[in-house]
Amino acid sequence: xxxxxxxxxxxxxxxxxxxxxxxxxxxxxxxxxxxxxALDSVFGGIASTLxxxxxxxxxxxxxxxxxxxxxxxxxxxxxxxxxxYLAAIVVxxxxxxxxxxxxxxxxxxxxxxxxxxxKEKIVEYEGKNQSENAQKKEIKK
Amino acid sequence: MEKLKSILKINLKRNFTANNIxxxxxxxxxxxxxxxxxxxxxxxxxxxxxxDIENMRETELRTALAEWKTKYDAIASELVDTEQKIAEYxxxxxxxxxxxxxxxxxxxxxxxxxxxxxxxxxxxxVTLRDTNEKLIxxxxxxxxxxxxxxxxxxxxxxxDIRIVQNTSLVDILVDIxxxxxxxxxxxxxxxxxxxxxxxxxxLSSILNMKNSGFIDRYTNDNHxxxxxNRKRVEILxxxxxxxxxxxxxxxx
Numbered sequence: 001x002x003x004x005x006x007x008x009x010x011x012x013x014x015x016x017x018x019x020x021x022x023x024x025x026x027x028x029x030x031x032x033x034x035x036x037x038a039l040d041s042v043f044g045g046i047a048s049t050l051x052x053x054x055x056x057x058x059x060x061x062x063x064x065x066x067x068x069x070x071x072x073x074x075x076x077x078x079x080x081x082x083x084x085y086l087a088a089i090v091v092x093x094x095x096x097x098x099x100x101x102x103x104x105x106x107x108x109x110x111x112x113x114x115x116x117x118x119k120e121k122i123v124e125y126e127g128k129n130q131s132e133n134a135q136k137k138e139i140k141k
Numbered sequence: 142m143e144k145l146k147s148i149l150k151i152n153l154k155r156n157f158t159a160n161n162i163x164x165x166x167x168x169x170x171x172x173x174x175x176x177x178x179x180x181x182x183x184x185x186x187x188x189x190x191x192x193d194i195e196n197m198r199e200t201e202l203r204t205a206l207a208e209w210k211t212k213y214d215a216i217a218s219e220l221v222d223t224e225q226k227i228a229e230y231x232x233x234x235x236x237x238x239x240x241x242x243x244x245x246x247x248x249x250x251x252x253x254x255x256x257x258x259x260x261x262x263x264x265x266x267v268t269l270r271d272t273n274e275k276l277i278x279x280x281x282x283x284x285x286x287x288x289x290x291x292x293x294x295x296x297x298x299x300x301d302i303r304i305v306q307n308t309s310l311v312d313i314l315v316d317i318x319x320x321x322x323x324x325x326x327x328x329x330x331x332x333x334x335x336x337x338x339x340x341x342x343x344l345s346s347i348l349n350m351k352n353s354g355f356i357d358r359y360t361n362d363n364h365x366x367x368x369x370n371r372k373r374v375e376i377l378x379x380x381x382x383x384x385x386x387x388x389x390x391x392x393x
Contacts, residue, residue, distance in 0.1 A: 002165045002168055005169040006168050006172050010176050020181045035175070039175070056164055059167075060167055081204070137386055
């Protein structure tokens with residue numbers, strides 16, 4: 001059900017986004033930062049789900065809070081003539097890589113385990129077959 | 142089939158707990174927001190290539206320029222207004238100056254006429270002296286002053302006391318045969334120097350008229366009278382105050 005919701009949300013979001021008007025170029029910088037913050041939250045959420053300590057409240061507050069905070073910081077930076085958005089990008093992208101690494105490791109380990117089990121099964125099966133064949137041969141003889 | 146149905150049911154039951162619904166809704170909203178914003182951004186970035194950016198900047202600059210121009214125009218018009226006002230004020234001030242100058246002149250003239258200023262000019266100086274036989278009385282002085290005024294004297298003083306329109310000239314009796322002349326509350330004594338500014342010829346000719354002139358009459362009456370024509374007679378200002386506390390201006 002959650003999966004369905006995600007897919008549906010993505011489709012509807014894409015439709016809305018495509019049909020939405022173009023935002024002014026001056027504000028696209030803020031939006032980009034907000035997107036990166038939101039993506040960071042999403043990857044964080046996935047990573048925490050894999051670690052089995054996912055909290056909905058933390059996720060939602062992080063998702064919207066980080067986006068808004070990064071926009072505000074960018075605005076402040078522009079007012080102060082300091083590129084604060086660079087710091088935001090560094091932090092968010094760094095965290096994103098961290099979370100991606102966690103996700104990657106998790107699935108890699110899972111895959112490796114699966115392969116191991118499969119191999120064992122095959123070996124077992126082959127061993128069985130061999131023994132059966134041997135028995136059959138003996139019976140034939 | 143039966144088995145599949147039962148599995149689905151279990152799954153559905155497991156999926157439709159309150160927590161799961163909340164998570165699903167939140168995920169739905171989050172996905173919509175994120176993807177929507179992302180696509181908007183994609184579109185924006187796609188459709189604004191460099192020339193477009195420059196164009197946008199140009200338009201921005203243009204709008205800014207237009208804004209500044211309107212501001213400039215507004216301020217320029219304000220400046221014109223202010224300058225006009227200043228010119229007006231200056232004009233008014235000039236007028237005021239003229240008016241005040243006129244008033245000042247008038248005031249000076251009035252002061253001069255009233256006797257509030259020291260004045261000088263051509264005129265005559267008449268000196269009267271008490272003698273053993275004849276004393277000078279206030280009436281004699283009044284007569285002289287009257288005659289001087291008749292001759293066109295513009296300013297008169299007796300012993301440097303200015304004679305103005307409300308000056309009193311009286312005899313004060315101290316004893317039966319002792320008296321003195323009092324002008325405006327001040328005691329004066331012989332010699333009585335009467336100075337008058339005015340047309341010298343008129344003044345002297347009227348004073349010196351045979352038989353009817355003041356000097357002739359008084360010398361004939363054994364008074365000591367001297368008359369002197371002077372090119373420059375100095376008369377001091379009236380040093381009292383001219384008050385009009387009981388006067389009220391009549392309505393025109």
